[in-house]
Amino acid sequence: MRQGRLADTRDMFAMHTMFRREYGNTPDLVRAARVGDLHRATVVADHIALLNHVLHGHHTAEDKYLWPLLLERVGAELAPIVLVMEEQHTRIHHGYVRLNMALAAWREDASARARAAVARALDELVPVLETHLSLEEERVVPLIERHLSREEYARAGKEGIAHNPPDAVPVIVGMLMYESDLETIDGVIAALPADLRLVIRDLSVAAYASYAQKLYGTAMPPRVLT
Structure with a gap:
C-alpha cells in the first residue's frame, strides 16, 4: 500500500524530452556522415549506442519497479493499455537490437550501405518510440502520480542511473539538464551517489557542452521544447 x-x-x-531530442536528431547525423569517415561514424555510432543503453535501462527499471505496483493497485484501470505498452516495449527492444547490429557494421567500414542500414533502423525505431512515450505520458504517468509514493517511484530512477557506466553519467545528466528546470534536475541528482551530488551539476553542463560540440558542431543542439 502506498504511503508518504x-x-x-x-x-x-x-x-522523455531527452530521448525525443537525441533520437530525433540522429537520422540527420547519420545521413550527414561522409562515406569512409570512420572517425565520424564512430562518434555518431557511439552516441546512438549510448542512447540505446540508457533507454534499455529506463525500460528495465520501469518493468521492475513501476508496472508490478501499478498492476497491483489499479489493475482494472491499467489493463486496457498493458498489452499495448508491452507490445511497444517489445518492438522498441527489437528495434534497438537491430540498430546496434547495424551500428557495429557501420563502425567497421563507414560504407554507404552500412550507413543506410543504420538510417533505416532509426527510421523504424524513432516513430515507435515517440508513440510509446506519448502514450506513457497520457495514460500511465497520471496513474503513477496518483497511486505510487515518491519513494516507490524513485527506485526506478536510481536503478536506471545505476545501469549506466560511471564515466557516462555526467554526459547523460547533462543531456537531461539541457531542457530541464532546476527543480527537476535536483530530483535527478538526489538519486546519484552522495560523492557526485556536489559536483555533478557543473560537471554535467561542461560534459554535455563538449560532447554536443563534437557530435553536432555546436554546444547548443536543436531543442524539442519551445
Missing part, C-alpha cells in the same frame, strides 16, 4: 508523499514524475518528462 505522492510520486514526482517530472524527471520522467525530462527523460
Whole structure:
C-alpha cells in the first residue's frame, strides 16, 4: 500500500524530452556522415549506442519497479493499455537490437550501405518510440502520480542511473539538464551517489557542452521544447 508523499514524475518528462531530442536528431547525423569517415561514424555510432543503453535501462527499471505496483493497485484501470505498452516495449527492444547490429557494421567500414542500414533502423525505431512515450505520458504517468509514493517511484530512477557506466553519467545528466528546470534536475541528482551530488551539476553542463560540440558542431543542439 502506498504511503508518504505522492510520486514526482517530472524527471520522467525530462527523460522523455531527452530521448525525443537525441533520437530525433540522429537520422540527420547519420545521413550527414561522409562515406569512409570512420572517425565520424564512430562518434555518431557511439552516441546512438549510448542512447540505446540508457533507454534499455529506463525500460528495465520501469518493468521492475513501476508496472508490478501499478498492476497491483489499479489493475482494472491499467489493463486496457498493458498489452499495448508491452507490445511497444517489445518492438522498441527489437528495434534497438537491430540498430546496434547495424551500428557495429557501420563502425567497421563507414560504407554507404552500412550507413543506410543504420538510417533505416532509426527510421523504424524513432516513430515507435515517440508513440510509446506519448502514450506513457497520457495514460500511465497520471496513474503513477496518483497511486505510487515518491519513494516507490524513485527506485526506478536510481536503478536506471545505476545501469549506466560511471564515466557516462555526467554526459547523460547533462543531456537531461539541457531542457530541464532546476527543480527537476535536483530530483535527478538526489538519486546519484552522495560523492557526485556536489559536483555533478557543473560537471554535467561542461560534459554535455563538449560532447554536443563534437557530435553536432555546436554546444547548443536543436531543442524539442519551445
